[in-house]
Amino acid sequence: MGKVTKIPRPTIERLALYSRPLEAFQESGTPIISSEKIADLCGVNPAQVRKDLAYFGEFGVRGVGYDVKDLLREIKRILATDRTWRLCIVGMGNLGSALALNENFRKRGYHFVAAFDSDPAKAGMKHPCGLKIEPIGKIRDLVKTLKIEIGVITTPPGKAQRVADLLMDAGIRAILNFAPIQIRAPECCVVENVDFTLKLENLVYHLHKSS
Amino acid sequence: MGKVTKIPRPTIERLALYSRPLEAFQESGTPIISSEKIADLCGVNPAQVRKDLAYFGEFGVRGVGYDVKDLLREIKRILATDRTWRLCIVGMGNLGSALALNENFRKRGYHFVAAFDSDPAKAGMKHPCGLKIEPIGKIRDLVKTLKIEIGVITTPPGKAQRVADLLMDAGIRAILNFAPIQIRAPECCVVENVDFTLKLENLVYHLHKSS
DNA sequence: GCCTGTGAATCCATTCACAGCT
DNA sequence: AGCTGTGAATGGATTCACAGGC
Numbered sequence: 001m002g003k004v005t006k007i008p009r010p011t012i013e014r015l016a017l018y019s020r021p022l023e024a025f026q027e028s029g030t031p032i033i034s035s036e037k038i039a040d041l042c043g044v045n046p047a048q049v050r051k052d053l054a055y056f057g058e059f060g061v062r063g064v065g066y067d068v069k070d071l072l073r074e075i076k077r078i079l080a081t082d083r084t085w086r087l088c089i090v091g092m093g094n095l096g097s098a099l100a101l102n103e104n105f106r107k108r109g110y111h112f113v114a115a116f117d118s119d120p121a122k123a124g125m126k127h128p129c130g131l132k133i134e135p136i137g138k139i140r141d142l143v144k145t146l147k148i149e150i151g152v153i154t155t156p157p158g159k160a161q162r163v164a165d166l167l168m169d170a171g172i173r174a175i176l177n178f179a180p181i182q183i184r185a186p187e188c189c190v191v192e193n194v195d196f197t198l199k200l201e202n203l204v205y206h207l208h209k210s211s
Numbered sequence: 212m213g214k215v216t217k218i219p220r221p222t223i224e225r226l227a228l229y230s231r232p233l234e235a236f237q238e239s240g241t242p243i244i245s246s247e248k249i250a251d252l253c254g255v256n257p258a259q260v261r262k263d264l265a266y267f268g269e270f271g272v273r274g275v276g277y278d279v280k281d282l283l284r285e286i287k288r289i290l291a292t293d294r295t296w297r298l299c300i301v302g303m304g305n306l307g308s309a310l311a312l313n314e315n316f317r318k319r320g321y322h323f324v325a326a327f328d329s330d331p332a333k334a335g336m337k338h339p340c341g342l343k344i345e346p347i348g349k350i351r352d353l354v355k356t357l358k359i360e361i362g363v364i365t366t367p368p369g370k371a372q373r374v375a376d377l378l379m380d381a382g383i384r385a386i387l388n389f390a391p392i393q394i395r396a397p398e399c400c401v402v403e404n405v406d407f408t409l410k411l412e413n414l415v416y417h418l419h420k421s422s
Numbered sequence: 423g424c425c426t427g428t429g430a431a432t433c434c435a436t437t438c439a440c441a442g443c444t
Numbered sequence: 445a446g447c448t449g450t451g452a453a454t455g456g457a458t459t460c461a462c463a464g465g466c
Contacts (some may be wrong), residue, residue, distance in 0.1 A: 015412075016412035016413065020391065020393070036371075078416070079415060079416045080420075081415060094312045095313065097305070098307065102295055104391060105411075109388035116358075123228075141226065150414060150418070174417065175414075176411060178416060180231065180308050182231070184254075188421075190414050193407060194410060196310070200361070200387060202403055203385040203386075203387060204385070205223050207360065210384075
């Protein structure tokens with residue numbers, strides 16, 4: 001409390017990163033951890049870790065370190081991962097299907113409660129994950145009645161923007177986009193893009209450069 | 212030419228980003244494009260676009276803009292996406308399977324030439340993508356004989372580091388990791404992480420903050 | 423007039439280095 | 445002695461603003 005500082009975006013991203021080893025330490029019963037240890041495991045600078053945490057309070061004890069359990073709880077509270085969230089997937093191709101079946105999401109509190117696909121042949125079918133595949137036209141209705149908070153887009157690139165617009169129309173304010181295009185959205189909606197081929201192009205550049 | 216400037220990492224990432232709309236413009240036959248247009252479509256500043264490109268040469272014409280075809284060719288040459296690359300996937304669960312079937316990769320010149328899984332029940336099976344699933348033990352051999360250049364890891368987090376070590380042992384120097392852990396690798400190997408849940412945690416923070 | 427290429431200015435994030443507490 | 449919390453210093457990257465060429 002006190003200062004009203006703006007939190008740097010990278011700080012938020014790293015908080016999530018820190019929580020990974022913290023979870024492991026909590027499970028293994030380690031009670032205390034130092035900024036240096038966290039930094040080491042996450043590949044960042046120890047001062048960075050301390051500064052990131054200090055934005056939100058004084059969680060550590062000088063001369064000692066951080067209490068693993070407390071710190072993890074604080075981070076989860078900050079990130080708002082201490083509750084569950086309701087998501088939908090749009091585009092039940094191979095990727096959408098794989099995500100719906102992925103256990104990592106559920107384990108972290110992300111529950112898929114609806115699945116959509118524009119293919120009339122798919123609509124109505126029951127997906128192995130347990131969800132019935134709904135037509136795109138039902139997005140508006142279901143987002144509201146099922147109180148969906150986050151939309152995941154796994155459509156082909158050509159359809160992604162239209163789907164995003166539908167989701168936003170329905171009141172969605174957070175989108176995770178897997179289509180390799182830049183989604184345009186107003187301020188009020190947060191969009192995160194996951195573009196594998198972008199990452200590959202990065203790899204390939206470095207490979208080529210150092211050969 | 213001339214100055215030996217160090218290229219900022221973000222510049223490389225954006226070059227790949229710029230190539231997306233350029234491809235669309237090339238297909239639609241638009242001959243010339245301005246830095247402002249590119250910037251707009253990619254959500255960056257026009258000066259940024261010009262500076263990024265200027266690191267590699269003078270591709271534009273003052274008072275006119277950039278020739279779409281030329282620029283795209285140059286970017287592809289810089290990123291080394293003007294050739295094909297040989298990859299393997301390790302971990303043929305839902306995600307690995309979906310990636311192997313994903314057309315986006317092939318279209319951009321990324322060819323999966325081998326698939327591995329540690330599950331003996333899967334080894335030997337033919338995957339719908341056309342590849343035979345090989346046991347982990349064959350990584351070393353096949354990476355060499357098939358001249359695999361990039362490894363994609365889609366195993367559970369517990370196995371990811373071991374798989375990465377195997378790949379690097381076999382001579383792989385670029386890894387795309389989908390497991391939600393931080394892969395440790397020496398300088399000589401480039402690692403890109405794709406962690407969906409990290410992205411979700413970001414979204415969730417922003418949702419929560421602005422509610 | 424228009425749009426690129428680029429030094430200069432600004433902004434932001436990271437790292438250092440040490441004071442402060444246990 | 446040890447490790448956190450934090451102002452100060454550093455280092456990068458982004459943006460501005462304008463000179464340069466069509």
